[in-house]
Amino acid sequence: MKITDSWLKLFFVFSLITSSPIVADDSFHNEFNSIGKKLESLHLESLPIKDNGRLKPLDTFARETNLFVTGKKSLFGLSASSFFLALHKYPNISSLRIINIRDTHLRESLNLEKGRTLFSLNEIEKTNIQQLAMPAFEVEQKNKKLLTPLQTSQIELVHQTSVVRSIGSGDVLTQGLIYDDFPSDHYLPESLEGLLSLAQFNNNESVMNSMTKEIHQTVLNQKMNPEFEIQRTKMGIEVFYNQWNFFLFAGLFYLLLSFALFLPYVEKKLSDRTIVTLLTIPLLFLITGFSLRVYITDFPPVTNMYGTMVWVSFGISLFSYIFYFLYKDRSILGIMSLGIALLLLLTDNIPLIISPSMDPIMAVLRSSYWLTIHVLTVTISYAAFSMAMILGNVIIVKSLLNKVNDEEVKRFSHYAYRSIQLGVLLLTAGIILGGVWADYSWGRFWGWDPKETWALIADLGFLALLHGRYVGWIRPMRLLVLAPLTYLLVIMAWFGVNFVLSAGLHSYGFSSGGTFMVVTVIAVQLLLYAAYSSKLVLHSKK
Numbered sequence: 001m002k003i004t005d006s007w008l009k010l011f012f013v014f015s016l017i018t019s020s021p022i023v024a025d026d027s028f029h030n031e032f033n034s035i036g037k038k039l040e041s042l043h044l045e046s047l048p049i050k051d052n053g054r055l056k057p058l059d060t061f062a063r064e065t066n067l068f069v070t071g072k073k074s075l076f077g078l079s080a081s082s083f084f085l086a087l088h089k090y091p092n093i094s095s096l097r098i099i100n101i102r103d104t105h106l107r108e109s110l111n112l113e114k115g116r117t118l119f120s121l122n123e124i125e126k127t128n129i130q131q132l133a134m135p136a137f138e139v140e141q142k143n144k145k146l147l148t149p150l151q152t153s154q155i156e157l158v159h160q161t162s163v164v165r166s167i168g169s170g171d172v173l174t175q176g177l178i179y180d181d182f183p184s185d186h187y188l189p190e191s192l193e194g195l196l197s198l199a200q201f202n203n204n205e206s207v208m209n210s211m212t213k214e215i216h217q218t219v220l221n222q223k224m225n226p227e228f229e230i231q232r233t234k235m236g237i238e239v240f241y242n243q244w245n246f247f248l249f250a251g252l253f254y255l256l257l258s259f260a261l262f263l264p265y266v267e268k269k270l271s272d273r274t275i276v277t278l279l280t281i282p283l284l285f286l287i288t289g290f291s292l293r294v295y296i297t298d299f300p301p302v303t304n305m306y307g308t309m310v311w312v313s314f315g316i317s318l319f320s321y322i323f324y325f326l327y328k329d330r331s332i333l334g335i336m337s338l339g340i341a342l343l344l345l346l347t348d349n350i351p352l353i354i355s356p357s358m359d360p361i362m363a364v365l366r367s368s369y370w371l372t373i374h375v376l377t378v379t380i381s382y383a384a385f386s387m388a389m390i391l392g393n394v395i396i397v398k399s400l401l402n403k404v405n406d407e408e409v410k411r412f413s414h415y416a417y418r419s420i421q422l423g424v425l426l427l428t429a430g431i432i433l434g435g436v437w438a439d440y441s442w443g444r445f446w447g448w449d450p451k452e453t454w455a456l457i458a459d460l461g462f463l464a465l466l467h468g469r470y471v472g473w474i475r476p477m478r479l480l481v482l483a484p485l486t487y488l489l490v491i492m493a494w495f496g497v498n499f500v501l502s503a504g505l506h507s508y509g510f511s512s513g514g515t516f517m518v519v520t521v522i523a524v525q526l527l528l529y530a531a532y533s534s535k536l537v538l539h540s541k542k
Helices: 005-009 026-040 058-070 080-089 104-109 121-125 129-142 149-169 171-177 188-201 205-221 226-232 235-244 246-262 272-297 305-327 330-349 369-400 406-441 450-470 476-501 515-541
Strands: 048-051 054-057 097-100 118-120
Touching: 026 080, 026 188, 048 058, 048 171, 048 226, 054 058, 054 226, 054 235, 058 080, 058 097, 058 149, 058 235, 080 149, 080 188, 097 121, 097 149, 104 149, 118 121, 121 149, 129 149, 149 171, 171 188, 188 205, 235 246, 235 272, 246 272, 246 305, 246 330, 272 305, 272 330, 305 330, 305 369, 305 406, 305 476, 330 369, 369 406, 369 450, 369 476, 369 515, 406 450, 406 476, 450 476, 476 515
Parallel strands: none
Antiparallel strands: 048 054, 097 118
């Protein structure tokens, strides 16, 4: 059974379905959809496309291109590759409302309709975007960090329109199908165009199947450089990985598991053996997803923000598993399952901010054993700290609702204390390992780089909590209240350096568009703490 992203997301109750009409009228919609359905039968998902220094299947290339242009991996219920190919073959592509302008200020400056986000190439070409973007491109050439959010959006829109034109003209496919300088007996772009035209205007299935096999055989016989030859053998596996979306599936399973553990009637019927089985299933999905990413890319899956988010989810899953075996406490299991679910579902639903790309990384990052161990250790320490943060916030919320008791505070404080101990141990080891790698790669053990500096600050912050708790200065309730506040240091080390500061030698991990997310998380946590503090003040005056 084929599990697709769109099928899975029907079960994601927290997703927001927001889109505007993709085409100007229904006749365009029907014509486009008809082309897409015809191309669906060609099964070209695994066709290798050269892009960003590697070979990737058409399925991956289409998902990334569709996402950049439309804000979604696909539309109309078509597969990603069929939607992409339909865009290429559709004669009125300029009339399709597929270009997603996310910045409301940019829409206003272009005098575009405020009530929708999708616009056609024709509509955008009538604006003065090219003129508006010229100063932004000049700033980008001098120093990209000086770009304002509006200028970044202007540059992005120019690139989006350029991609749409390239899709329509076929330039994108032509460039992607010329793999190397080695000569070939067949010109793949021409063969593919013939197949697509045949599928569009002819229903001769046997001829289409024959041409499809011939194209795949031509790719198989094409001489390539050794790295591409290895990647060529992995196209089917990557399509399989894309279509199953193991991390999303694990998130949905954890969501259902948390509901089962929160509902007393259901929870009472679950034996310990059943709970262990239910815990193991999503954990296996996470392990499978990670294993496939490592196999496809040949490097650890923690080289971008997406990889770290999923790795932290795995860490929380693993530690929750261990905590359950140690304490047999189902309440912590339900809480952590919900936290893992929300983290995985959030990661899957913000691909424009947390990109799941598996494109190659810097050579120095691919060849170092110490880097691999360093990043895995530091990142999984965030999972332990995340558990303490979650436990602390649960107690804060229950305290605000007057539903907390001393026994629960004592129990959760013990779990948080153990989580912090584990986190400090892992983060300290990770920082030392990072120094070893830095000395090996850059010639110095420590350089006060923003990423390493904030990691040290987070480590010292949680060390202070441990020492305060050990000597009795910090009581159980205060430890739970301070854990989420201290976790903000982790937020800065994990996300803040990448999204807000965008500085330092860790540039390979930078992403864009996440500043608002970081600020929102910090603001919500501070507001929650302010509400708790206000309640304490009011209570002390009575």
